[in-house]
Amino acid sequence: MSDIRDKAREILDRALPAGQIITSNGATASKYTQMTGLTQKALADNWAHGGIMTGCNGFTGWYGAQLGSKTYLGGFDLQGIATGAGRPEAWIPSTADNRPQYGDILRHASFHVDVCCGYDGAKLLRAAGGQGGPKMGCDVIKRLTGAGPYSPANLLGWIDIDVYFSESACPVDPALSWLYGWWQVWDGKYYYYWFGPRGDVRYVKSRPAAGAAGPSRPNNRGRYRVEPPCRLIIDWSPVDGQSTRETFWNASAGARSMNANSSRYSPLVATRLG
Incomplete structure (x- = not known):
């Protein structure tokens, strides 16, 4: 892998090792806040008024900052975010002929963002916040394995971290x-x-x-x-x-x-x- 993808693996392995589940309450509450910017109280207050707030955006925003992004990478409009950061070529639309790589920030066809952690055979592996909610009473950050083979239709696209981070260090020659x-x-x-x-x-x-x-x-x-x-x-x-x-x-x-x-x-x- 490239240097930036190696860095992505180090960040995720250190903060979210395989099998660890980080919840917004209990013993991992402070770590959840560190990785999303949200607290259990902020979530509960939102839910009490009918909201559906979770930390999926906060998690990818934190992750992007750990990689070195000066732009917050926690929004749903990843294409617009990449363009606003001067990295329009880093947004990769999902097609049948391509697929994300380790560390890329994914925009799902549903309103969700998370991080590619490679593949287990044909199944996509991810690291994601937003895995709890009002019904659970807390939010969750954890690793996920796709229920079935990878399908490009499940994603709108992703931010390619090789392109996003390499451009700034690779001036026009x-x-x-x-x-x-x-x-x-x-x-x-x-x-x-x-x-x-x-x-x-x-x-x-x-x-x-x-x-x-x-x-x-x-x-x-x-x-x-x-x-x-x-x-x-x-x-x-x-x-x-x-x-x-x-x-x-x-x-x-x-x-x-x-x-x-x-x-x-x-x-x-x-x-x-x-």
Whole structure:
């Protein structure tokens, strides 16, 4: 995993080890308040007036702060939050061709947010607040395992923490202007890669219109880095539980054609569009 995902695992393992249940009352009440900003009294007062307040937002807000976000990541409008933080590319709409990774902040199709903790076979693992409520008399933070196989329809999308946190530490490099934008890639079929200015790469299967912006609903996304003098390495987000790395060995400054080997697929040839 990346450094930020390793940090996410450390945060969750320390604060919410497997099997631990944190309630808003009792012996864990102070820890619950620390991880949500809410108290049992605030919850009870809300419930007494017909409210349904829980700590799901507070938990992801706390988690984001632990990772280093200066923006509160505890709202339901994660896409708007990412955009307001200057990280619009970190919002990933849920499709059949992608899935969240460890540490990503999830927006469910229902009004709920929580954190991806990987997978147990086909089942999504999560860390979540908001697992109690008025009927229970307290709120709960705990780890969860999906009742069935992962379904992209259950999520609206997520904040990709690699993109959200890496951008700020990856400034635009004018020396890579030759790379930014669209490339046509052939490995027996055509794909279209879009390279962004801060290490973000995405692909689609349909040829983009001339001058098109980066795709908002790509088939997959990845991170790239350049290793002088002429190596370009892409690590794609896992698909079917497996990651893919592509290594272009002739990505010289100003190149309009590049060649690569893939860790899973056929060799590739990339040609600059436009």
